[in-house]
Amino acid sequence: MKGIYVLVIAIRKNITVKIGALGAISFRKGFYAYVGSAQNNLAKRLNRHFRKDAKRIRWHIDYLLAKDAVSIVKIFSKEAGKTEECLTAQRLSEFGFPIKGFGCSDCDCQSHLLLLNDYGLLEKTCVELGFVNFHLASESLH
Structure with missing residues (x-):
């Protein structure tokens, strides 16, 4: 199934990460939302994001998720085309x-990653947009 997803990511301390051609980016401790898509196999893409092993760094999100201080705490997903x-x-x-x-x-988007200032509204909007809500970890978002 192809689809789109929103990863809710916890960064447990302030970090700086070299993100490919973007260079070094400083991330504040907090919760972030990343919007991505999988045009062939959504489950396979999501499973790939959880791997911390020596996977090939392919996308900006791979650089961030490879860090020990970073983890995925929730996923919203739905069947949809890339334009969505x-x-x-x-x-x-x-x-x-x-x-x-x-x-x-x-x-042409400004970004597909944002530092969250209102998790409750993000969650409500994802549900309104038809995303399925999967809770993955016990870290509190509220």
Whole structure:
């Protein structure tokens, strides 16, 4: 199944990460939302994001998720085409602070990653947009 997803990511301490051609980016401790898509196999893509082993670094999100201080705490997903990925990123950007250029090298979006300032509204909007909500970890988002 192809689809789009929103990863809710916890960064447990302030870190700086070299993100490919974007260079070094400083991330504050907190919760982030990343919008992505899988045009062939959504489950396989999501499973890949959980791996911390020596996977090939392919996307901006891979650089971030490889860090020990970073973990995925929740996933929202739905069956949808790639065009909905950008629409979702734009809609969710009102609930946080976009990290300029992150995850959007193949589109005209400002960002596909944002530091959340209102998790409750993000969750409510994802559900309204038809995403399925999967809780993955016990870290508190509230």
